[in-house]
Amino acid sequence: MTETESENGLKVQNQEVPESDTIAYIRRLIVFIVALTVLGLGYPVLQFTTAIYRADLPVDEITSLASTLHNDISFKIPVYLDIPTTLDVFIPDSQEKLNQFVNSKYPELANFWSLDLKKITPGIDPEIDYVVKLVQDENENGDDAVDMSPFSKETTLKVSQNWIDSKLVDQVLSSVLVDMVFKEEISELVSIINNRAKELDKNIVVPYSPNYNLVFSLLVENGRTVKWDIETALKQMKPFLNKLTHYTNFSISTQVQYYSKTEKPVVFDEKKNAYILKESDLSTFINFGDWNLNTHDMDPSINFLVYFPESNYENKPWVIDHLDNGAFLVKQWGGVYIFNKEKPILEGYDVNITELELIPILEIFTSQLFQLLGLATFPKSPSMRVDTLTRLTLFKNLKKTLENLHSLVKLTVSLNEISIPDETKEHVLKSIELVKLAISEINQKQNYHNSMTISSKALTISDRAFFDKEMVQQAYFPNEHKMAVFLPLLGPVTSILAIALIKILVSFKTGLKKKKAD
Amino acid sequence: MLLARCLVWAIALLASFAAADPQVITTDEAESVISKSSHTNNWAVLVSTSRFWFNYRHMANVLSLYRTVKRLGIPDSQIILMLSDDIACNPRNAFPGTVFNNKDQAIDLYGDAIEVDYRGYEVTVENFVRLLTDRWDEDQPRSKRLLTDENSNIFIYMTGHGGEEFLKFQDAEEIGSYDIADAFAQMHEKKRYNEIFFMIDTCQANTMYERFYSPNILAVGSSRIEESSYSHHSDMEIGVAVIDRFTYYTLAFLENINRDSRVTMNKLFDEFTYDNVHSNPGIRTDLFKRNVSEVLITDFLGNVQNIVLDNVEKDILFNSNHNKQEATDNNETRPVHSYSKIDISIDTEDSNELTKIAPEVQRAMGVGIAGLVIALWVIAKDLA
Numbered sequence: 097m098t099e100t101e102s103e104n105g106l107k108v109q110n111q112e113v114p115e116s117d118t119i120a121y122i123r124r125l126i127v128f129i130v131a132l133t134v135l136g137l138g139y140p141v142l143q144f145t146t147a148i149y150r151a152d153l154p155v156d157e158i159t160s161l162a163s164t165l166h167n168d169i170s171f172k173i174p175v176y177l178d179i180p181t182t183l184d185v186f187i188p189d190s191q192e193k194l195n196q197f198v199n200s201k202y203p204e205l206a207n208f209w210s211l212d213l214k215k216i217t218p219g220i221d222p223e224i225d226y227v228v229k230l231v232q233d234e235n236e237n238g239d240d241a242v243d244m245s246p247f248s249k250e251t252t253l254k255v256s257q258n259w260i261d262s263k264l265v266d267q268v269l270s271s272v273l274v275d276m277v278f279k280e281e282i283s284e285l286v287s288i289i290n291n292r293a294k295e296l297d298k299n300i301v302v303p304y305s306p307n308y309n310l311v312f313s314l315l316v317e318n319g320r321t322v323k324w325d326i327e328t329a330l331k332q333m334k335p336f337l338n339k340l341t342h343y344t345n346f347s348i349s350t351q352v353q354y355y356s357k358t359e360k361p362v363v364f365d366e367k368k369n370a371y372i373l374k375e376s377d378l379s380t381f382i383n384f385g386d387w388n389l390n391t392h393d394m395d396p397s398i399n400f401l402v403y404f405p406e407s408n409y410e411n412k413p414w415v416i417d418h419l420d421n422g423a424f425l426v427k428q429w430g431g432v433y434i435f436n437k438e439k440p441i442l443e444g445y446d447v448n449i450t451e452l453e454l455i456p457i458l459e460i461f462t463s464q465l466f467q468l469l470g471l472a473t474f475p476k477s478p479s480m481r482v483d484t485l486t487r488l489t490l491f492k493n494l495k496k497t498l499e500n501l502h503s504l505v506k507l508t509v510s511l512n513e514i515s516i517p518d519e520t521k522e523h524v525l526k527s528i529e530l531v532k533l534a535i536s537e538i539n540q541k542q543n544y545h546n547s548m549t550i551s552s553k554a555l556t557i558s559d560r561a562f563f564d565k566e567m568v569q570q571a572y573f574p575n576e577h578k579m580a581v582f583l584p585l586l587g588p589v590t591s592i593l594a595i596a597l598i599k600i601l602v603s604f605k606t607g608l609k610k611k612k613a614d
Numbered sequence: 615m616l617l618a619r620c621l622v623w624a625i626a627l628l629a630s631f632a633a634a635d636p637q638v639i640t641t642d643e644a645e646s647v648i649s650k651s652s653h654t655n656n657w658a659v660l661v662s663t664s665r666f667w668f669n670y671r672h673m674a675n676v677l678s679l680y681r682t683v684k685r686l687g688i689p690d691s692q693i694i695l696m697l698s699d700d701i702a703c704n705p706r707n708a709f710p711g712t713v714f715n716n717k718d719q720a721i722d723l724y725g726d727a728i729e730v731d732y733r734g735y736e737v738t739v740e741n742f743v744r745l746l747t748d749r750w751d752e753d754q755p756r757s758k759r760l761l762t763d764e765n766s767n768i769f770i771y772m773t774g775h776g777g778e779e780f781l782k783f784q785d786a787e788e789i790g791s792y793d794i795a796d797a798f799a800q801m802h803e804k805k806r807y808n809e810i811f812f813m814i815d816t817c818q819a820n821t822m823y824e825r826f827y828s829p830n831i832l833a834v835g836s837s838r839i840e841e842s843s844y845s846h847h848s849d850m851e852i853g854v855a856v857i858d859r860f861t862y863y864t865l866a867f868l869e870n871i872n873r874d875s876r877v878t879m880n881k882l883f884d885e886f887t888y889d890n891v892h893s894n895p896g897i898r899t900d901l902f903k904r905n906v907s908e909v910l911i912t913d914f915l916g917n918v919q920n921i922v923l924d925n926v927e928k929d930i931l932f933n934s935n936h937n938k939q940e941a942t943d944n945n946e947t948r949p950v951h952s953y954s955k956i957d958i959s960i961d962t963e964d965s966n967e968l969t970k971i972a973p974e975v976q977r978a979m980g981v982g983i984a985g986l987v988i989a990l991w992v993i994a995k996d997l998a
Contacts, residue, residue: 332935466927
C-alpha cells in the first residue's frame with residue numbers, strides 16, 4: 097500500500113494489485129523463449145554469415161611431398177657404350193664401379209641421380225642420347241685421351257693397352273663421366289639439394305618462365321638512317337632456339353630507334369683516338385628514361401642492344417676501357433654491344449649493317465643468352481648443356497612449386513582472416529597432381545622433355561593458386577572493428593534481454609526471501 | 615750461462631712468432647666500406663591518398679619524388695604512380711595543367727611525360743593491398759601490376775593524412791598498420807622483394823611502420839606519435855601549401871644525387887633534424903640487415919645495373935648450327951674439341967705433398983714449444 101498526493105491535495109491510497117501468477121509466468125516464459133531464440137538461432141546465424149569462407153587445403157599432402165621430393169625423384173640417365181660385343185661383360189662391372197664412385201663422392205645423390213650404362217643399339221642417335229665410344233689407343237701415353245664432341249652428346253675415350261692390362265678401364269670411365277661430362281650438372285644438383293645460398297655473382301640467370309620475349313634493338317645515336325639485316329642473321333639462331341622448344345617458348349622481336357643518346361657524354365681520348373667508356377660508367381650506360389625498352393608484356397624480356405654511336409661517321413670508335421670487344425652483359429636483363437664500323441663510311445651513303453657483320457655480334461649475344469638462361473659452361477656441346485639445363489630446371493621447378501604451396505599453407509595458418517576460395521583449392525589439387533605426374537615421367541620413363549613441360553605447368557598453376565584474386569584480407573572493415581560495426585544491431589537486443597533476465601532473477605530472489613519469511 | 619739464456623730466449627721468441635697470426639688491413643679496405651646489394655632491378659610505388667584542392671601539397675610531394683626517381687634512372691614500366699585526385703586540372707588551379715612544388719614555380723612537375731597508373735577513385739585501400747600482394751583478375755594490365763621478384767629493391771612512398779596506426783584514403787576509408795605489415799609478410803613469403811625502403815610523410819607517421827615483422831625492410835617516418843607533420847610553405851598565387859617539410863628536405867638532398875652517386879643512406883637521414891622538419895622523424899632499421907651507412911641511395915632510388923664483362927664464349931652459335939658431319943664435310947676448322955688428359959691416382963695414401971696444418975694446431979704447437987723451452991730454461995737455472 098503506498099500513499100500518493102493527488103492534484104487537489106487529497107491523500108489517496110493506491111492499492112497495488114499483486115500480479116496474478118499466470119501473467120508473471122507468461123512474462124518469464126516470453127523472456128526465456130526470446131533468450132533461447134537469440135542464443136540458439138541468432139548467434140549461430142551471426143557467426144555463419146560473418147565467417148570468412150576458408151576451403152580446406154590438403155596440408156598434410158603438401159608438407160609430405162615437399163619434404164620427400166628429393167627421395168621421390170630418381171634420375172637414371174641412359175649412357176650408351178659403344179664397345180665391341182666381346183666386351184659386353186664389362187658393362188655390369190663398370191655400372192657397379194660407377195655407382196660406388198658417385199655415391200662415395202657425392203652421398204647426397206644416392207638414389208636420386210645415377211647413370212644407366214647400356215650397350216649401344218643401332219637406333220641410338222648421339223644428338224639425342226649420351227654415347228661413349230671406347231677405342232683402342234695406339235700410343236701408350238695418356239694425352240688426348242678424352243674427346244668430347246662440341247656438337248653432339250658423344251664422347252670418345254681412347255683406351256691404351258696399359259689401362260686394359262691393369263684393369264683400370266672402368267675406373268677411367270667412371271672418372272670421365274662423373275668428373276668431366278656431368279661435372280657441372282652434379283655440382284649444381286648438390287648445391288640445390290643443400291640449399292646453398294646464392295652467391296652474389298650468380299645473380300645472372302633470368303628467373304624461369306614458360307615464355308620469353310627476345311628483343312633485339314638497334315639504337316642509333318643520331319637521326320641518319322641505319323639499316324641492319326637482322327632478320328636473315330637471326331635465322332642462324334633458330335636451330336639453337338629450336339633445341340629449347342620443350343623448355344620454353346621464345347617470341348623474337350626487333351626494333352630500330354633513333355636519337356638515342358646516353359645520359360652522360362662520353363670522353364674523347366686524343367692519344368688513343370677513340371671515345372673511352374670507363375667500366376664504372378657502364379652501370380648507368382642504358383638510358384631507360386629516353387630509350388624505349390618497355391615491351392608492355394607480362395612475359396619477361398631478354399633485351400639485346402646494339403648501340404651505333406655517331407662517331408662512326410668520323411671513323412672514331414667507342415671503346416670500353418681495357419676490353420677488346422665492346423660487349424657487356426647486364427645481369428638478369430640482357431646484353432649490350434657497341435658497334436664500331438671498321439671501314440669508313442662514304443659520304444651520302446646510308447649505313448647498312450650486313451649479315452656478315454652481324455654474325456659475330458650474334459655469337460656474342462648467343463654466349464650472353466646462354467649465361468642468362470643458366471646453361472652450364474663446361475661441356476662445349478650445346479646439346480649436352482641443354483640436357484643438363486632441362487634436368488636442373490625440372491628439379492628446381494618441382495621444388496619451387498612445392499615451396500609455393502607450402503607458403504600458401506603457411507599464409508593461411510598465420511593470417512586467419514584471409515579467405516580461401518574454392519578456386520584456390522582446385523588449383524592446389526591440380527598442381528599436386530601435375531607434380532606427381534612429372535615425378536612419374538622421370539622415374540618410369542626417364543622422359544625429361546615431357547616432365548619439363550609438365551613441371552612448368554605445375555609451377556604456373558601453383559602461382560595461380562597463391563595469387564587468387566579472392567584472397568584479399570580486406571573485408572569491408574578490418575576484423576578488429578567487427579564488434580564496433582555490429583553494435584547498433586547487437587546493442588539494443590542484448591541490453592533489453594539482459595535487463596529482462598536480471599529483473600526476473602531479482603523477482604525470483606525476492607520471492608524466495610518472502611517464502612523464507614513466511 | 616748468459617749465452618745459453620739468450621739462446622733460449624731467442625728460440626722462445628721465434629716459436630711464439632710461429633704461433634702468432636699476423637693481420638694486415640689494406641688502406642683501401644679501411645676507407646669506404648659499401649656493402650654490396652644483391653638486387654638486380656628497382657621498383658618504386660608512389661602513393662598519394664588525399665582528395666580536394668587544399669591537399670595540393672600531397673600530389674606535389676608524390677610528383678616530386680616521381681620526377682626524382684625517374685631522373686635517377688628507374689624506368690616508367692617499373693614505377694607505380696597512384697594519384698588520388700587530379701590537382702592539375704582542378705577548376706581552382708590558377709595555372710591549369712601544372713603542379714608546382716615551390717613558390718618560385720621553377721619546375722612543372724606535371725609536364726608532358728608522366729605516366730599515372732592509378733588515378734582518382736582507383737586509389738583505394740583494396741587496390742593498394744592487391745597491388746602489393748599481386749592478387750588481380752586476369753585482365754589487369756601489366757602497367758598496373760607490381761611484377762617484382764626476389765631480386766627487386768622496392769621504394770614505397772606514401773603521403774596524405776594519417777593518425778595513430780592508420781592512413782586515410784580518399785577521405786572515406788583507412789588502411790591500418792597491421793594491413794601493411796601483413797601485406798609485406800605475404801610479399802616476403804612469396805619472395806617478391808629483396809629489400810624494401812618505406813618512406814611515409816603524414817601526421818604520426820612513425821606509428822605506421824611499428825607493426826612490420828618481415829625482414830629486410832628499412833622504414834622512415836616523418837613524425838612521432840601524437841605529433842603532426844607540417845607543410846613547408848604556401849604559394850600565394852596558387853593559394854595553398856605546395857610542399858611538406860619532410861619531403862622538401864628529402865628532395866633538397868636528392869637534387870645533389872645523380873645516377874652513379876656513391877652517397878650512402880645515412881647522409882639522407884642526417885637531413886631529418888627537428889630544426890628542419892619541425893617534428894621528430896623516425897627511422898626503423900632493426901629489420902634491415904645491412905648497416906645504413908653502407909647502403910647506397912641509388913640502391914633504392916636509382917637503377918644501377920650489375921654488369922659482367924669479359925665473359926664471351928666463342929663458337930657457341932657455330933656449334934649449335936652444325937653437327938660433326940657438316941663440319942668435316944665443309945672442312946671447317948673452327949670448333950675446338952675438348953681434349954683432356956686423364957690423371958689416374960692409383961694409390962692416394964703416400965703422396966709427397968707437404969702436409970697442411972690448421973692454424974689452431976699451429977698456435978697450440980707454438981705455445982707448446984715456447985712453454986717447453988721456458989721450462990727447460992728454468993730447470994737449467996736450477997741445475998746450474
